[in-house]
Amino acid sequence: MAIATKKKKTMNVDELRAYRVAYGGKLGVKDFRKYVGLPAGLLGAFSFLLLYNGWVSAVCAIIGAIYGTLVLLPKSVKKQYEFNGFNQRNKFINNITQVLTDDNQTVLMAIRKVSSRADGEFKEDLKRFYAMLSGADNERIRESVISLSDKYDDDVIFVQFLEQLETAMIEGKNNIDTLKDIKTYHNDIRKKQEAYEKEKNNHLRDMRQMIIIIAVLIIAVSVSFGFQTYLDAFARHPVGYISSGLYLLMLSLFFKQFVGYLFDDSVLEIRKK
Numbered sequence: 001m002a003i004a005t006k007k008k009k010t011m012n013v014d015e016l017r018a019y020r021v022a023y024g025g026k027l028g029v030k031d032f033r034k035y036v037g038l039p040a041g042l043l044g045a046f047s048f049l050l051l052y053n054g055w056v057s058a059v060c061a062i063i064g065a066i067y068g069t070l071v072l073l074p075k076s077v078k079k080q081y082e083f084n085g086f087n088q089r090n091k092f093i094n095n096i097t098q099v100l101t102d103d104n105q106t107v108l109m110a111i112r113k114v115s116s117r118a119d120g121e122f123k124e125d126l127k128r129f130y131a132m133l134s135g136a137d138n139e140r141i142r143e144s145v146i147s148l149s150d151k152y153d154d155d156v157i158f159v160q161f162l163e164q165l166e167t168a169m170i171e172g173k174n175n176i177d178t179l180k181d182i183k184t185y186h187n188d189i190r191k192k193q194e195a196y197e198k199e200k201n202n203h204l205r206d207m208r209q210m211i212i213i214i215a216v217l218i219i220a221v222s223v224s225f226g227f228q229t230y231l232d233a234f235a236r237h238p239v240g241y242i243s244s245g246l247y248l249l250m251l252s253l254f255f256k257q258f259v260g261y262l263f264d265d266s267v268l269e270i271r272k273k
Helices: 013-021 029-051 054-100 107-115 120-133 138-151 156-171 176-224 227-235 238-262
Strands: none
Touching (some): 013 054, 054 176, 107 156, 138 156
């Protein structure tokens, strides 16, 4: 199933499932529990620790669930889809460069060989690409390359690689040195992505620790003054509602900013000018 890669603000369940299935995944209960249930539970729990009001906590939990459904889950599914797609393109570049080091191999022969090693949606793209190239004249070759390039135009290194394959097919000779240079560049981008993801995972771990510390501090404050005193002087008092509302708002804004950082890979994108 071909998936349009243009960005949308929201995606329905069928679209999310299509992204997951594209590379053999599955949209299941685990995803909803992690990206919908977790924000609902956290926001509901924090509001309850502050105000000990079931209705307020229920409303906050619903808000958290809506945010998870509309923001976190789509971002997670799209990120995994793009990660899998990039890895498949990287594998393709490495494999086809290796095959073309043999002067007896043509680009078309190499594409046929490496197509069988690909997975998921990208494998289907390569099959269509090979079918379009078989017996094609120069104009048809250009159209085929443009068609595949347009789908992955956010990966400019991959597009450059396709352009080199196009040149090789039209001119009848392989510029293996240029292909190797592009392969090295694409591998470097992948290494940078892995390092960036590791850095973000470290920040995610710090975020989890911070959430635990905040929860412990809230409990400590309520216990230190005495539970009934805390209820009367803060949780059941207008000052408590205002203060808690502002605190939850600031916490939500901070969390939103962190989510933006967690799912933002634009720092690694290289686009055509």
